[in-house]
Amino acid sequence: MLDVVRSSDTRITSSIADIDRDDWDQCFPGEPEAYDYLLTVETAGISGFEWCYATVYEGGYLVAAMPAFITRYALDTTLEAGSVRDVIGRLRRIFPKLLTLPLACLGSPCTETGNLGFHPSVRPDRHEMLFQAMLSCFEDYARTRKCVLGALKDIPQPVDAGIDRVIKDHGYAPLGGMPTAWLAIDFADMDSYFARLSASTRKDMRRKLRAREKVRVEYHTQFGDHLPRIMQLYNETRTRSEWQFEELTPAYFEGILKTMPGRSFCTLYFVGDELLAANLMVHNDHTLIDKFFCMDEKAGRPYNLYYLSWFENIGYCLNNGLTRYQSGQAYYTNKVRLGSRLTPNEMYFRHRNPVVQRLLRLVAPYFAADEASGVQLSEDEA
Template identity: 80%
Template sequence: MVASPVAAARTPGLDARVATSITEIHRDDWDQCFPGEPEAYDYLLTVEKAGIAGFDFCYATVYEGGYLVAAMPGFITRYALDTTLEPGRIRDAIAKLRRIWPGFLTLPLACLGSPCTETGNIGFHPSVGEARQEALFEALLNCFETFAKSRKCVLGALKDVPQPVAPGIERTIQAHGYAPLGGMPTAWLPIDFPDMDTYFARLSSGTRKDMRRKLKARDKVRVEYQTELGDYLPRVMELYHDTRSRSDWQFEELTPAYFEGILKSMPGRSFCAMYFVNDQLLAANLLVHSEHTLIDKFFCMDETAGRPYNLYYLSWFENIGYCLKHGMTRYQSGQAYYTNKVRLGSQLTPNEMYFRHRNPFLQRLLRAISPFFAADETAGVDKAEAKSGEAVSAEVKPA
């Protein structure tokens, strides 16, 4: 099944087009371009149907001989340039100006990637060698830019592209005038140990001591794995909104349909770990997985009632235990809060943001001020062995 040509670009032998619904693309065709990816077709369909305000989702594709050979999700939104600014005087000043000019530093954006996935992977059919990727990505990017122009988007971007990229992909991005902005790395822990004792032995003595102290409350907490939220949905959403309100960076706001939809549309590949104390639900952890990778999508908790039980750390070890039990080799805990993740053994894979304004003068201006808007939470990870602050217990992991 071929996507409807909302925007199409013709390159000899290639048919590039943008679909406005992933249902216009065959599930198997899409998933073949993203082998082993937990956030594949069914996940993206759930995101599309979740009613997330302010986003129009789309899907850039390239076909060759009737077969899907390259693909990438995308979205259209109005983007506030100060989204990734650290709290402080500059951000406060922008907020004040928005009271007078609501659209100040807010531009219509067309972005490749998804606001709800961990990274912005470029998908290629397994038969596509690296030498062919440059031409296919060129066709995909040309088509998406035509689509963006038709939607009157002045700002284009690629979100969270894992680094390093193939030389041909990098050449294409640069040739199209995109500038790097700096992105937030993805934290992940290789599960290359046979049991929890071996994992503990790899941690520093200070971290082991701290974790054993934090996990003393484990016996007071009941953990349940749920594949549907049912009557717990209102409480889960309460925990989500409470946790989100404490986050400095807010992009998309997820809906009940997102949380319910993930569990319904990904049976056997998703679950919600719920943390109870005296039958009171104090934390919920939404996870998705493939055969080998467990992705921690969102951990949200009652900050006041949950803090004494160190539920964030309990969830960390609970998730590692799940990986060990099911033979998974990668626990991916996402972006942000790197200090604690690194001290618990995580590695950081860099991601890059790229942006381009259609006006060359404004693009030069944005390049000049881009360091102020770059997201960087990795400062201080070299001090990861310092005693962790309890603020991380209020974590909500962004997608």
């Protein structure tokens, strides 16, 4: 029925609560970060962001959708730590708006990728037309919000030729993106997984995991009295990170567990009575996503808690029949060493002023996140 309807109704909605839950999720089949996750993000009080949702309806049916947001974006967000970033930071103390532009972006700062959602009944050859309508509508909305910079965030690669054509026709330039690391759980047990690692990695991991007997691991679906300590660990971990975009809130962490029962949990790592690390996870029937791992760096390091959490998560996948462990963006060297593949994502941008856009194209390589440079992509994606 949807394929014979041609009258499109494009909309920008300020709350996902105004969209039918099942309609949205049908456009993103198999996506763990679906309606309930986005609703949690929207209501978590994350500072500096306004949320919206770009949709296309045909005959009253939702046929295409993407989350979106508006913010003031610092162009040096993805710059590596160093002299250039330090200079920009000092200048920004004098000129707060330096290299900071009002941004309207399709995608979400809180999801792993910026997937384009299409209703399964829509033929692939119509995706280009629907995306064209959606993008045009969103750009019109961005102009009303006086956003001079437009973007598409973390679009999985490669995109279909029609989608790529729309992006280029609208004048967007690639900025580079951080790939997604994931491990196929296509082995029967932990011994089989170890057998796939190199001899040196196996030896190193077995040595690191000796500390396991000193650590108590608990799975929680409510934070309870642990939330203040978890937020302390989160803020300390975030401060240590080179890249900082959104700052998550207690309402985000609590909301994930409350809004996604049976599809989320937090693994807590104790030594004695002291909570040293926490790992927030979301999942569906086949994919486990590591949303955030936070740790007391000084007290936790002797127990190799990052590696312990890695194997704990693989064990969870094995015990629950999940076939993909997605460990997110950053720290790629360790993840590839442990068997992960990397699939590329792309960030696209466009400034409304053609002269500024040409300038941004020239300087884009300096602002692209390149932690994964030199780390091999998966053979299927390279």
